[in-house]
Amino acid sequence: MNGARQKLLDFVIAQADDAMVLGQRLSEWCSNAPYLEEDLALTNVALDYVGRAKMFYEYASKLEAGKRSADDIAFLRDGRDFRNLLIMELPIGDFAFSMARQFLVDVFNLEYMALLQQSSDAEVAAIAGKAVKESRYHLRRSHEWVLRLGDGTEESHARMQKGLDELWGYIDELFVNTDAEVALIKEGVAIDRALLRDSWSNQVEAVLQEATLSKPGVEWTVTGGRQGIHTEHFGHMLAEMQFLQRAYPGLEW
Amino acid sequence: MTNIPVVSAEFHERFAHREASGNKAIWALLDQVKDPEIPVISIWDLGVLQDVNAEQGKISVVITPTYSGCPAMREIEQDIHSVLEQAAYPNVEVISRLAPAWTTDWMSPEGRERLKEYGIAPPQRVAGRKLQCPQCGSSDTTLISEFGSTSCKALYKCNDCLEPFDYFKCI
Structure with a gap:
């Protein structure tokens, strides 16, 4: 594979991994959400992300001339080969944490x-x-929840604030371009992430203010997902996600 | 209020394409393929079926997936194969086309009408107008959840007849 094609493949797999890992995390809410409608909503959003991942993995498979199938790429790689952003892989936490993550990611994704x-x-x-199109209504919903929980009861406010505080250190990574991206930006294939920062901050801060929440202070920040350096939670998530294909290779529904 | 039938420009374009196609019999056969989750509307009505080509005994059917994660797409693909096989067209290829992305504007007016009869409020573009309850016709309705029983639907309730109902989201 030539250099340009390899860069495109790296970029496409990173996009797929972001969607796959967040989709897998969201699916953990299935049957665990606070009430039935929320259960349906969270799993529907999970499905959108898994579908998005599937499209990117299928394209990656095509770029590799079918060397690996979409399923192989998703289910037979080890943690170090995954290139998702760290924010996607964090455990679901409580409902406020999950909605805070969705909101921060949705603003970016849209x-x-x-x-x-x-x-x-x-x-x-x-x-x-x-x-x-899907990100548009994802954001409509996560935005609603940030407002409702932030400007809600003492308990809901405290939980939403705690969620934001815990997530803040993972935000920087959203705006870091990989080497592959830097090359692809020049060709008009990828988008310069760094340029989105101001607009993201303005939108998020406006909503936090309306929700009576405070913008967390920057105490620490961490990156590494794009290099395959993950949090300690990631292996546990993959173990569950990949179990079936590892135990019963090639299994289909 | 009288209902004025409105055909979107997007649907008109699809319809004109179908009319101009030389494979009328195959288009008609494919009207038998229904959305597995909403069996009253066909993939044509839904705006999923885009094109039919026949060359040297090989039929290619072009479809546009609705939602990224919609599990019905795979079933639709299989149904296309089986309907055409039964009609003695064994050589069939289903091509999934992503762009332009599927929109509810592609839905047929008949499909919208059938959705309503089935108890699902059809997608509507007009902002600010209250949704009509498909059961009693009241416009006094409230959103319960942005998501209903499938990705394409939201859940509403009617404040008059108090029945919940699905709304086919507009995207």
Whole structure:
């Protein structure tokens, strides 16, 4: 595989991993959400992300000329080979933590996918075109929850604030371009993440203010997901996610 | 209030394409393929079926998936194969086309009508207008949840007849 194609493949797999890992985490809410409608909502959002991951993995498989199938890439790689952002893999925590994560990620995704629709790579642009529509209503909902919990009871406010505080150190990574991305930005394939920071901060801060929440102070920040250096939680998540394909290779529904 | 039938520009374009196609019999056969979750509307009505091509005995059917994670898409693909096989077209290829992304504007007016009869409020573009309850027709309705029984639906309730109902989201 030549260098340019390898960079595109790395980029596509990172996109797929982001969606897959967040989708897997969200699916953990199945039958555990606070009430039935929320259970349906969380699992529907999970399904959107798994679907998004599938489209990116299928494209990755095509770029590799079918060397590995989409399922192989998702279910037969080890943790170190996953390139998702760390924020996606954190355990679901309580409901406030999960909604805080969705909100922070949704604000980013909506803008990112809207720009990625203009990618010079037709397949990447097409997937982004689908994703942007879904991100729009994902954000509508997570935004509602940040307001409701933040400006709710003492308990809900405290939990939402705690969720944001715990997540804040993982935000920087959203805006870091990998080497592959830097090269692909020049070709018009990828989007410069760093450019989205101001707009993201403005939108998030406005909502936090409305929800009577405080913007967390920056005490620490961590990156590494794109290099395959993950949190201690990740292996446990993969063990569950990959169990079936590892134990029964090639198993289908 | 009288209902003025409105055909979206997007649907009109699809319809014109179908009319101009030389494979009328195959389009008609594919009207038998229904959405497995909403069996009253066909994949044509839903806006999933885009194109039919026949070349040297090989039929290719182009579809656009609705939601990224919709599990019905795989079943739809299998149903296309089995309907065409039964009609003695063994050589069939189903092509999934992502762009332009699926939109509820592609839905047929008949499909919208059938959704309503089935108890699902059809998608509507007009912002600010209250949804009508498909059971009693009242416009006094409230959103319960952005998500219903499938990705494509939201859950509402009618404040008059007090029945909950699904709304087919507009995307």
